[in-house]
Amino acid sequence: MPLILDNVAQHVALSPAEQDHLLSLMEPRTLKAKTLLLQAGEVCRETYFVTSGILRSYTLDDHAVEHVLNFAAPGWWMADLYSLISGHPGNLYIYVVADAEVLVLPKHRQEEMYQAIPKMERFFRILVENALVAHQQRLMDNRSLTTEQRFEKFCKRFPDLQGVVPQKHIASYIGVTPEFFSKMKAGLLRKGIS
């Protein structure tokens, strides 16, 4: 079964006809590593479902420092949700970390999808609820957990990204400097944990 159908089946049961309809609304696209899928200042008009490869979303602050918002490995969805919803230019960059295959859901087809397959309204409600919970938790973790504890959570959330994405981007996701992150990892190595 295609990964996307497995993913949707986690929350709603589609009939074979609905499955076909969903697949017909999404367009497969091959992405080359080290390219930008979306840039700050652009309007995001698509949602991506990753079937292989890795995406990373980030912002740039006034000092051109990158802040990693998220990663998307196979089975994850990604978009600049603010820009997608509002229709305004966003401030997110979406970068292709490793050669990727994605299924693209264009915005105008998303509404068509909700009309044709009302269960998808439920699916995206649950998907977004889970994402909100994860973000609230991360916001609180940044304040109350140590760097080690946050790194541990990162490894659980993205078991396949360690060693694949640059350390500095994991550091940024966790909210520490690359230098501090290196020291923390060296400490873990000494303790024989990592």
Next chain:
Amino acid sequence: MPLILDNVAQHVALSPAEQDHLLSLMEPRTLKAKTLLLQAGEVCRETYFVTSGILRSYTLDDHAVEHVLNFAAPGWWMADLYSLISGHPGNLYIYVVADAEVLVLPKHRQEEMYQAIPKMERFFRILVENALVAHQQRLMDNRSLTTEQRFEKFCKRFPDLQGVVPQKHIASYIGVTPEFFSKMKAGLLRKGIS
């Protein structure tokens, strides 16, 4: 029109019968100031819609330091979403800052609501999408904006909370110590901004 119907009408159009049905699923409750509506370790089984007063959600870290996750003024929804969804004990406290009137949506009625009024699935999808966007933005703001800029955003988001909730809780929401927050505000006063 009751505030709750106004709130729902922002995203979906309910028929008069659906409006009545929604109201029948929610139970009005009066809350006394300075009481806890939910404590860490409890399972959250209700969602609250504030019609008057103010709620605050927060976590306590290992050093018993409070970290403010959110405020809910009239027209806002609040729950420990993680606990509500998972059915596991949560780590959120919900505190009644000022005498409040809320409408309570019990979890078992939420599913009943989605079955009876499928449009509410859409409403909560959009509500949660907007909350997710706000949280992602806040996570990024904590890293890339100054305290002044974050305070400005807080004032825009909660125009009626300044002077009503303790400064230390606004400081915590913004992610700085009360001492740093006081210094920042004194600086703004000198500049004639606040």
